[in-house]
Amino acid sequence: MSAATQTLDTVQSVTQSGYKWGWETEIEMDLAPKGLNEDIIRLISSRKEEPAWLLEWRLKAFAGWQQMTEPHWARVEHAPIDYQDLHYYAAPKRKPGPKSLDEVDPELLRTYEKLGIPLKERAILAGVDPASIEGGSQVAVDAVFDSVSVATTFRETLKKAGVIFCPISEAVRDHPELVQQYLGTVVPTSDNFFAALNSAVFTDGSFVYVPKGVRCPMELSTYFRINARSTGQFERTLIIADAGAYVSYLEGCTAPMRDENQLHAAVVELVTHDDAQIKYSTVQNWYPGDAEGRGGIYNFVTKRGACRGARSKISWTQVETGSAITWKYPSCVLHGDDSVGEFYSVAVTNNRQQADTGTKMVHIGKRTKSTIVSKGISAGRSNNTYRGLVRVLPQAAGARNHTQCDSLLIGDCCGAHTVPYIESRNPTAKVEHEATTSKIADDQMFYCRQRGLTEEDAVNLIVNGFCKEVLKELPMEFAVEAQKLLAVSLEGSVG
Amino acid sequence: MTAALQRGVAGFLARYEGLRDRLPGDPRPRAEAADAFRRAGLPGATSGRREEAWKYTSLRPVADATFQQPVAHPAGDSRLLARLPPLEAPRIVFVDGEFRPELSALPASLDFARFADRAEYGRLARADSEPLVALNTMLAEDGALLSVPDGVDAGLLLLVSVATDRAACHPRHLIHLARGARLSLLELSFGDGSYLHNPVLEVVVGDDAALTHVRLQNEAPTAFHLSTVYAEIGERGEYDSFGLNLGGRIVRTEAHVRLAGIKGIAHLNGAQLLGGTQHADFTTVVKHDAPSCTSRQTVKNVLAGRSQGVFQGRIEVARVAQKTDGYQMNQALLLSPDAEVDTKPELEIFADDVKCSHGATVGELDADQLFYLRSRGIPDDEARSMLVRAFLADALDAVTDQAVRGVLEHAVEGWWERQAA
Numbered sequence: 001m002s003a004a005t006q007t008l009d010t011v012q013s014v015t016q017s018g019y020k021w022g023w024e025t026e027i028e029m030d031l032a033p034k035g036l037n038e039d040i041i042r043l044i045s046s047r048k049e050e051p052a053w054l055l056e057w058r059l060k061a062f063a064g065w066q067q068m069t070e071p072h073w074a075r076v077e078h079a080p081i082d083y084q085d086l087h088y089y090a091a092p093k094r095k096p097g098p099k100s101l102d103e104v105d106p107e108l109l110r111t112y113e114k115l116g117i118p119l120k121e122r123a124i125l126a127g128v129d130p131a132s133i134e135g136g137s138q139v140a141v142d143a144v145f146d147s148v149s150v151a152t153t154f155r156e157t158l159k160k161a162g163v164i165f166c167p168i169s170e171a172v173r174d175h176p177e178l179v180q181q182y183l184g185t186v187v188p189t190s191d192n193f194f195a196a197l198n199s200a201v202f203t204d205g206s207f208v209y210v211p212k213g214v215r216c217p218m219e220l221s222t223y224f225r226i227n228a229r230s231t232g233q234f235e236r237t238l239i240i241a242d243a244g245a246y247v248s249y250l251e252g253c254t255a256p257m258r259d260e261n262q263l264h265a266a267v268v269e270l271v272t273h274d275d276a277q278i279k280y281s282t283v284q285n286w287y288p289g290d291a292e293g294r295g296g297i298y299n300f301v302t303k304r305g306a307c308r309g310a311r312s313k314i315s316w317t318q319v320e321t322g323s324a325i326t327w328k329y330p331s332c333v334l335h336g337d338d339s340v341g342e343f344y345s346v347a348v349t350n351n352r353q354q355a356d357t358g359t360k361m362v363h364i365g366k367r368t369k370s371t372i373v374s375k376g377i378s379a380g381r382s383n384n385t386y387r388g389l390v391r392v393l394p395q396a397a398g399a400r401n402h403t404q405c406d407s408l409l410i411g412d413c414c415g416a417h418t419v420p421y422i423e424s425r426n427p428t429a430k431v432e433h434e435a436t437t438s439k440i441a442d443d444q445m446f447y448c449r450q451r452g453l454t455e456e457d458a459v460n461l462i463v464n465g466f467c468k469e470v471l472k473e474l475p476m477e478f479a480v481e482a483q484k485l486l487a488v489s490l491e492g493s494v495g
Numbered sequence: 496m497t498a499a500l501q502r503g504v505a506g507f508l509a510r511y512e513g514l515r516d517r518l519p520g521d522p523r524p525r526a527e528a529a530d531a532f533r534r535a536g537l538p539g540a541t542s543g544r545r546e547e548a549w550k551y552t553s554l555r556p557v558a559d560a561t562f563q564q565p566v567a568h569p570a571g572d573s574r575l576l577a578r579l580p581p582l583e584a585p586r587i588v589f590v591d592g593e594f595r596p597e598l599s600a601l602p603a604s605l606d607f608a609r610f611a612d613r614a615e616y617g618r619l620a621r622a623d624s625e626p627l628v629a630l631n632t633m634l635a636e637d638g639a640l641l642s643v644p645d646g647v648d649a650g651l652l653l654l655v656s657v658a659t660d661r662a663a664c665h666p667r668h669l670i671h672l673a674r675g676a677r678l679s680l681l682e683l684s685f686g687d688g689s690y691l692h693n694p695v696l697e698v699v700v701g702d703d704a705a706l707t708h709v710r711l712q713n714e715a716p717t718a719f720h721l722s723t724v725y726a727e728i729g730e731r732g733e734y735d736s737f738g739l740n741l742g743g744r745i746v747r748t749e750a751h752v753r754l755a756g757i758k759g760i761a762h763l764n765g766a767q768l769l770g771g772t773q774h775a776d777f778t779t780v781v782k783h784d785a786p787s788c789t790s791r792q793t794v795k796n797v798l799a800g801r802s803q804g805v806f807q808g809r810i811e812v813a814r815v816a817q818k819t820d821g822y823q824m825n826q827a828l829l830l831s832p833d834a835e836v837d838t839k840p841e842l843e844i845f846a847d848d849v850k851c852s853h854g855a856t857v858g859e860l861d862a863d864q865l866f867y868l869r870s871r872g873i874p875d876d877e878a879r880s881m882l883v884r885a886f887l888a889d890a891l892d893a894v895t896d897q898a899v900r901g902v903l904e905h906a907v908e909g910w911w912e913r914q915a916a
Contacts, residue, residue, distance in 0.1 A: 427829035
């Protein structure tokens with residue numbers, strides 16, 4: 001970390017105030033040898049006790065991946081990644097599925113404490129009877145500790161409603177027909193370099209199936225953690241909302257501080273049938289690297305939802321504050337007539353962080369609607385890019401899109417970029433795009449300072465106002481955390 | 496001289512090999528350009544290779560076309576002049592890329608030289624990164640070198656390019672406005688048959704100078720028009736441009752404007768009116784490299800038939816360019832279910848004290864407006880045409896010189912008549 005700080009230099013590292021969630025838990029790890037080849041994939045598949053079709057699917061993806069080259073079109077720069085220098089499988093030595101508090105590793109419980117998982121949820125994780133905590137808002141947590149889910153809660157309540165919520169490896173075992181029917185249908189193995197890699201080596205993730213007409217009785221949430229030194233995480237999430245179903249899924253991430261860059265290439269697939277709705281919210285706060293950009297997570301994620309049914313809806317909300325590099329475009333393919341896609345995003349970059357994020361909305365069905373609201377905040381020496389595509393196919397009569405992307409620059413060493421693509425092939429479609437770039441106005445600052453707010457508080461207030469449209473889309477549990485995160489992420493960016 | 500048929504990248508390179516000893520000027524930039532062109536080829540014509548700058552436009556049809564060089568000019572083709580607008584202004588006329596003194600009326604208030612006599616490539620256009628600039632640099636034989644001296648107002652000047660069937664011309668124009676100079680340049684391109692017009696134009700607007708640059712591209716429906724403009728604007732200089740794309744089969748008009756001095760102004764307005772199977776690409780890059788500069792851009796597309804309209808506009812703001820004011824608006828009107836519009840407005844900003852915004856809209860005619868006119872007894876066809884004209888008139892408002900605007904309006908009327916026919 002740089003010790004020399006110039007008075008005028010507006011850049012201050014998050015790490016100088018201490019990365020709040022930076023620590024490493026010591027739990028014995030079961031590591032596969034470094035490197036990637038067919039044997040490793042066979043090892044992963046056999047450790048997971050997977051059926052033959054899945055192994056074949058993985059090998060096909062791997063063969064495809066070997067033919068692909070890493071994409072370089074995003075506005076991000078990083079040292080070349082040595083894919084042979086990574087562990088592709090790491091599992092805690094404990095057996096999954098603790099039955100009581102005693103079975104839960106105390107180290108793990110302390111990890112949740114540091115993570116800030118609310119007491120109630122920690123209690124759930126620790127095996128306290130769910131009946132005793134009823135009344136409050138219920139959040140089911142499927143905790144992913146590195147690669148294997150070690151605790152799943154609220155299983156019973158969900159089971160009563162007919163909702164399947166489990167680690168994807170369990171779903172492969174218990175509901176193979178569902179997994180086989182949907183896996184890779186939204187993001188095919190050949191989709192892109194990182195999706196192909198994920199398909200070959202994914203070790204865990206969540207699976208959700210909400211049956212016809214069921215409104216999922218609680219918010220579902222998974223805390224992703226990256227823990228072992230130099231392991232990449234390759235999460236695979238698959239969420240299906242059958243006709244008329246509704247589910248809200250929350251995903252939040254923090255990670256320990258470390259020097260080596262870590263690769264994270266997740267794939268998330270969402271499917272909605274007629275009248276179904278999925279709301280997917282993310283708060284991403286992985287280690288962003290130190291003030292000079294050393295370390296930090298590479299977050300190369302493919303997230304896509306398919307609105308297959310008429311009148312179905314997929315809504316993505318994300319607050320991205322972490323990672324050294326974020327490369328992520330949660331998208332919606334609007335097949336069903338009258339289906340709706342939404343994307344609400346706040347991306348904050350500070351120090352040397354790089355974010356290239358946005359969305360794709362593909363209008364196929366008639367009268368499909370999409371809304372994009374993107375707020376980018378750049379500080380320090382960071383670069384923040386919005387990259388989005390709105391495509392209207394000829395059959396999408398009456399399609400409608402409105403896009404708004406605003407950028408806020410804090411300091412004169414950062415960059416804010418907007419790259420929207422609009423492709424329309426239907427005259428009855430209406431597409432609107434607007435983008436602005438500005439800084440925090442002097443009069444806004446003056447107004448706040450004059451009323452006794454510190455400069456930092458004033459910036460937080462203004463930034464929160466700037467992001468309000470997006471933050472209000474988050475479920476309550478996350479909205480509070482997200483506001484805190486914004487403040488932490490921008491610490492030291494003014495003054 | 497025998498007429499040789501040429502095709503594709505190899506054809507252009509063969510032409511260069513055949514001509515290289517007779518081409519004017521320093522041979523080194525040409526040799527480098529030939530290397531660059533050999534490497535890059537024509538964008539979109541090499542399968543498996545995709546370039547972001549050419550995402551929506553493929554020059555494969557250009558690579559597949561055959562050109563004949565040189566084309567013999569029949570005597571008395573001064574009838575082409577009948578197609579020039581009746582403007583009382585000096586004019587510089589090129590036919591198939593060659594300067595024609597007998598058709599021109601040279602201006603008195605500025606210096607003019609032929610590229611064929613004094614080959615100057617300029618220093619802005621980049622042959623190494625732009626394949627069309629490479630092609631032009633390799634094969635440019637003629638062009639206009641115009642220079643307006645200190646403080647002189649040179650008034651209106653016509654730069655005319657006429658082309659005939661099978662011609663491939665790569666004129667190289669250089670326009671220099673010294674401190675405080677002014678010029679209003681109206682560029683007209685038209686012709687007959689299937690030909691390639693690939694001009695490169697470099698503009699240097701000095702401190703306090705002002706250039707109004709209006710381009711009317713009305714090429715033959717089977718022609719290719721691929722033009723590249725590089726402009727650099729000095730302190731308090733002003734570059735006010737408007738491009739109207741009406742003709743051509745495959746069209747790309749690309750402009751790179753760099754605001755190099757404090758308080759410079761750049762306007763990059765335009766309109767595209769397309770029908771049939773036309774494809775036109777309006778691409779601009781504005782670089783704010785100095786503080787307190789302003790850039791404004793409104794580009795409108797009206798797309799009928801099976802046409803495809805492309806707008807790519809990038810505003811780049813460098814770290815030093817504080818107090819930048821950048822605005823960009825792109826609107827497209829789709830008149831047919833088979834038309835397509837592709838829009839990519841980009842902002843790339845490295846300075847914090849800036850005001851930059853862009854907007855884009857795509858849609859059909861407003862149903863309420865149509866209803867308003869219909870309810871007053873105006874037939875559907877007429878009502879639609881009124882609304883489209885109003886949409887375009889809005890864009891043409893950016894052209895302030897009444898005589899020049901008249902020329903554009905006349906050309907638009909001609910387009911309507913062709914559509915009706």
